Amino acid sequence: MQTPNNVAIVGSGLVGSLLAMYLLKRGHKVDIYDRREDIRNIKFSGRSINLAVSERGWHALDAIGIGDEVRKIAIPLYRRAIHTLEQPMYFQPYGKEGEAIYSISRGALNKLMIDLAEEAGANFLFDQKVWDVDLPEATLYTGGSDKSDRKANKYDVVFGADGAFSRVRHKMQRRSLFNYSQEFLETGYKELTIPANEDGTHKLDKNSFHIWPRGRFMLIAMPNTDGSFTCTLFLPYHGEVSFDTLNTEESIKAFFETYFPTVIEVIPDLIKDFTEHPTSALLTIKCYPWTYWDKVALIGDAAHAIVPFYGQGMNAGFEDITVLNELMEAHSDNWEAVFKAYETSRKPNADAIAELSYRNFMEMSTKTADASFILRKKIEAKFYTEHPDKWVPLYSRVTFSRKPYAEALDQGDKQRLIMDEVMKMPNIEQLWDSEEVMNKIERLIAE
Amino acid sequence: MQTPNNVAIVGSGLVGSLLAMYLLKRGHKVDIYDRREDIRNIKFSGRSINLAVSERGWHALDAIGIGDEVRKIAIPLYRRAIHTLEQPMYFQPYGKEGEAIYSISRGALNKLMIDLAEEAGANFLFDQKVWDVDLPEATLYTGGSDKSDRKANKYDVVFGADGAFSRVRHKMQRRSLFNYSQEFLETGYKELTIPANEDGTHKLDKNSFHIWPRGRFMLIAMPNTDGSFTCTLFLPYHGEVSFDTLNTEESIKAFFETYFPTVIEVIPDLIKDFTEHPTSALLTIKCYPWTYWDKVALIGDAAHAIVPFYGQGMNAGFEDITVLNELMEAHSDNWEAVFKAYETSRKPNADAIAELSYRNFMEMSTKTADASFILRKKIEAKFYTEHPDKWVPLYSRVTFSRKPYAEALDQGDKQRLIMDEVMKMPNIEQLWDSEEVMNKIERLIAE
Numbered sequence: 001m002q003t004p005n006n007v008a009i010v011g012s013g014l015v016g017s018l019l020a021m022y023l024l025k026r027g028h029k030v031d032i033y034d035r036r037e038d039i040r041n042i043k044f045s046g047r048s049i050n051l052a053v054s055e056r057g058w059h060a061l062d063a064i065g066i067g068d069e070v071r072k073i074a075i076p077l078y079r080r081a082i083h084t085l086e087q088p089m090y091f092q093p094y095g096k097e098g099e100a101i102y103s104i105s106r107g108a109l110n111k112l113m114i115d116l117a118e119e120a121g122a123n124f125l126f127d128q129k130v131w132d133v134d135l136p137e138a139t140l141y142t143g144g145s146d147k148s149d150r151k152a153n154k155y156d157v158v159f160g161a162d163g164a165f166s167r168v169r170h171k172m173q174r175r176s177l178f179n180y181s182q183e184f185l186e187t188g189y190k191e192l193t194i195p196a197n198e199d200g201t202h203k204l205d206k207n208s209f210h211i212w213p214r215g216r217f218m219l220i221a222m223p224n225t226d227g228s229f230t231c232t233l234f235l236p237y238h239g240e241v242s243f244d245t246l247n248t249e250e251s252i253k254a255f256f257e258t259y260f261p262t263v264i265e266v267i268p269d270l271i272k273d274f275t276e277h278p279t280s281a282l283l284t285i286k287c288y289p290w291t292y293w294d295k296v297a298l299i300g301d302a303a304h305a306i307v308p309f310y311g312q313g314m315n316a317g318f319e320d321i322t323v324l325n326e327l328m329e330a331h332s333d334n335w336e337a338v339f340k341a342y343e344t345s346r347k348p349n350a351d352a353i354a355e356l357s358y359r360n361f362m363e364m365s366t367k368t369a370d371a372s373f374i375l376r377k378k379i380e381a382k383f384y385t386e387h388p389d390k391w392v393p394l395y396s397r398v399t400f401s402r403k404p405y406a407e408a409l410d411q412g413d414k415q416r417l418i419m420d421e422v423m424k425m426p427n428i429e430q431l432w433d434s435e436e437v438m439n440k441i442e443r444l445i446a447e
Numbered sequence: 448m449q450t451p452n453n454v455a456i457v458g459s460g461l462v463g464s465l466l467a468m469y470l471l472k473r474g475h476k477v478d479i480y481d482r483r484e485d486i487r488n489i490k491f492s493g494r495s496i497n498l499a500v501s502e503r504g505w506h507a508l509d510a511i512g513i514g515d516e517v518r519k520i521a522i523p524l525y526r527r528a529i530h531t532l533e534q535p536m537y538f539q540p541y542g543k544e545g546e547a548i549y550s551i552s553r554g555a556l557n558k559l560m561i562d563l564a565e566e567a568g569a570n571f572l573f574d575q576k577v578w579d580v581d582l583p584e585a586t587l588y589t590g591g592s593d594k595s596d597r598k599a600n601k602y603d604v605v606f607g608a609d610g611a612f613s614r615v616r617h618k619m620q621r622r623s624l625f626n627y628s629q630e631f632l633e634t635g636y637k638e639l640t641i642p643a644n645e646d647g648t649h650k651l652d653k654n655s656f657h658i659w660p661r662g663r664f665m666l667i668a669m670p671n672t673d674g675s676f677t678c679t680l681f682l683p684y685h686g687e688v689s690f691d692t693l694n695t696e697e698s699i700k701a702f703f704e705t706y707f708p709t710v711i712e713v714i715p716d717l718i719k720d721f722t723e724h725p726t727s728a729l730l731t732i733k734c735y736p737w738t739y740w741d742k743v744a745l746i747g748d749a750a751h752a753i754v755p756f757y758g759q760g761m762n763a764g765f766e767d768i769t770v771l772n773e774l775m776e777a778h779s780d781n782w783e784a785v786f787k788a789y790e791t792s793r794k795p796n797a798d799a800i801a802e803l804s805y806r807n808f809m810e811m812s813t814k815t816a817d818a819s820f821i822l823r824k825k826i827e828a829k830f831y832t833e834h835p836d837k838w839v840p841l842y843s844r845v846t847f848s849r850k851p852y853a854e855a856l857d858q859g860d861k862q863r864l865i866m867d868e869v870m871k872m873p874n875i876e877q878l879w880d881s882e883e884v885m886n887k888i889e890r891l892i893a894e
Contacts, residue, residue, distance in 0.1 A: 176728050177684070181628030237624070281623050 011162035015300030052311030166302035196227025462747030499758030613749035643674025
C-alpha cells in the first residue's frame, strides 16, 4: 500500500462512482463532487437510453465485487428482435448460446452505484458546482457564482469523470497543444416508454433488444425490471421525415401510424412522451492529452464521449478504470507514471470504439433489415461456429471479449474485405452454407 | 445596389481588411474592431512566417483593384532552392516558365491593407476588445473587463475575421450541434532573420524559396524587399533533436553547426533571435456551421485555420471573400441565402486545403531531398509539358489555378496512385523520360 492520497473525483455518474470504489480499495481518501443534486432523491430525467452492460463492464464490476449486486437489476438480451414493416418480427442472436448483453436503466444503476460507493467510504458532495480548476495545484474552486464566495479545495489528485461536457476538460482545453474535437450527428433522439402490463409483465419479449429499423431513422426498446421498456427514437433533425416536421399532434400521430403502426398500441402516452421529453443530441468527443502532470486525469465520457450505437459508452468508461487500476498496481500509485501509461495505452482504443460506434448507426438503422446483410451475418456465424479460432465476429469481439477495441476495428476491416469477396461468389444465396464457401473464407484468411 | 447595411468585422488582419474593401464597394458601412493596437504604429512581432501570395490571393486583390499596390512589396519566387548537407544547393522550379509565388512580409502587407481599407472608407476601432457577441442580435459588447462598463454595438451583420482563436467562433461553439476540432502538430516554429548585406542586397538568391530539409525538421527562408530574409525553423517540441533540448547557448550553437553549418554565417544574431523569439504552435482548426442565421459569418482562419506548409492560409482566406462576393452579387445581399451558399460551397474546399497543407509538411521536410521524390517530380513535369491538358501537377493546381481545392485533393490522390505504378517500372531511373514511360502514364490516366 502506498501513502494514502486525497483524491477528488468530479462527477458522480457511473464512472465516477466506480472509480471511487477502486481508489478507496487502494487506501485513498475520496471526495466526489457533483453539480446536480443527489439523483437518489429525484426522478431520473426522461432523456436517457438504457445501458447495455457487456463483458468489459462486467469485468470491472466483478473485479471490485459488485457484479452480483448489479445483476439483480439487469435483464439479459440474447438477441435482436427485428420489426420491419413488411414481414413478421424475427430474431438475430447476438453471440453464441448463452451470450447476452444486459439491459439496465441508467438511473437505477447510477443510484445503486452511489449507494455502493458511499458504503465503501466515498464522501459525496452534491449540489457543488466546480467553477474553476487549478490544474498544477490539483485544486477545485467551489461555492457561489461570485468569485469572492469561492472555496479552494486542494487535493493530491483530481479525476474529471464529469461527462461529455466536462468542466475539468474545458480547463485543460485552454492550454496550447491540447487536441480537441466535438462532432454532432445530424440525428437526435427522444425517449419514449412502453409501460408494463397490468400484471407487471413485459408487453414484448423481454430478453430481446427490439429494433424497428427504418433506414434514416429507427426506434429501439430495451426492457426494465419493472416490466416497462425504455424506447429511443433516433431521427434526423432536419429533412422530410425529421424532428423538424413532427411539430403537431397530428404529424406525430401520422408518423407513428405510417412507420411504427404496431408500436402505437403499446405506448399509450405517445403524444405526451413525445412532446414533453426533450430532443437530445448525439456527439463524439475526442481529445488529447487526457492527463496533466501527476495531478489531473480525464476518464470516461470526459475523455472520449461516443455515440450509443455499439452500446459501449459505459463499458469503455469502466474499462478505463480496469486499465487505470492495473497501472496503479504496476506503478505503485506513482501518478506521473500511471497517467502517462494510461493515456498512451487507452487513447487508440477510445478512438477505435468511437469509430465503430459511429459506423454501427448505419448497421442498426439500415442493414439489420437488409437481406444481403443478414446473409453475411449467417455465413460469418457458421464459419465462426466451425472455426472459432479463425474468426471472431466484430460484434462478439467488441461485446463478448476484452480484446482491445483497436484490434477489433482492425480485424473488422479485414473481415469486411473477406466477406466482400465471399458475397461476390455466384449463387451465394443458395451456396452460403456449403463447404465451398467455408473453404474460400479459410483461404482468404490465410492470404 | 441593395439597402446599405451596417456591418461589423471583428479582426483587422489581412482577411478583415480585404473583406472591408469588398463590402464598402457594395455600398455597406463597415466598422472593423481589433483587440490589439494599430499595427501601423508598432514593430511587428517576431513570430510570423512570410506570406506566399499565389493565384487565388492575387485574384482577390486584383478584383478590388489593389493588386498592383501589393505587387510593389512582393518578391517573385520561381523555384525552391534546396540546401542539403551532402550536395551543393540545387533548384526545383515551382511551375512553368514565369510562374511564381510571391513573398511578402505579413506585417508589411497588413499595414498596407489597413491603409487601403481606411482610404476606401472603413472605420477602424483599435484597442477594442470584443468581450461578448449576441449572435441573434448581431451585437458586439465592447468596453472594460467589468460587465457594467460594456457597450452594446448593434449591427445588421457581423463577420468574425478574428483568426484561429476567434472570439466570434468561440461564442458559436457553445451552441449545440456546432462541430469543432483543433489539432496541434507536435512541431513548433521559431522566426529567425538573415539581414541584408551592407549594400542592401540579399545574402541568398532572392527569387527562390530556400529550404534546408532535414527529415523531422527543416529551415526555410523567404526574402523581404529590404534585402533581409525571414527564416522559419520548424522543429519538434520533444525528442532527441527538439526545442526541449535546445535550452542553452551551447546546444543551440551545436545544433546549427551540425545541421545548418552554412546558415550560421548569414544569421549574425542567431542566439539572440533564437532565445528572444517565442516558439509558436502550428494547428489545424475545423468547424461547422460557419454562419448564424442571416446575422453572423466566420471567414478566413476563424473558420478554417491550417498549417502553413502549402502557403495557402491567406490565399484560402482571400478566396473566401471572392466566393462571398460572387454570392452577394448572385443573391443581392440577401444574407440568409448568401451565408447558406457560402458555407456549403466553401467548407469542402477548406477541409481539402487543410488536408493538403498537413500532408505537405512531410513533402517539404523529407521528400524534397529524396532522390525518388525528385525523379517523380521530373517525370510529372515532363508529362505535364507534353500533355498539359491531361496532367496538372497537384502543386500547380493548388497554387497557379483557382480550381477548387477539393478537386485538387482528389486529382492529387489519383495522380499519386498513377505515379506509384510508374515508379515500379524496371529501370525507371534510366527510362524516366522515355516514350514508354509517357505512354504508360497516358494509359493509366485513361483507365
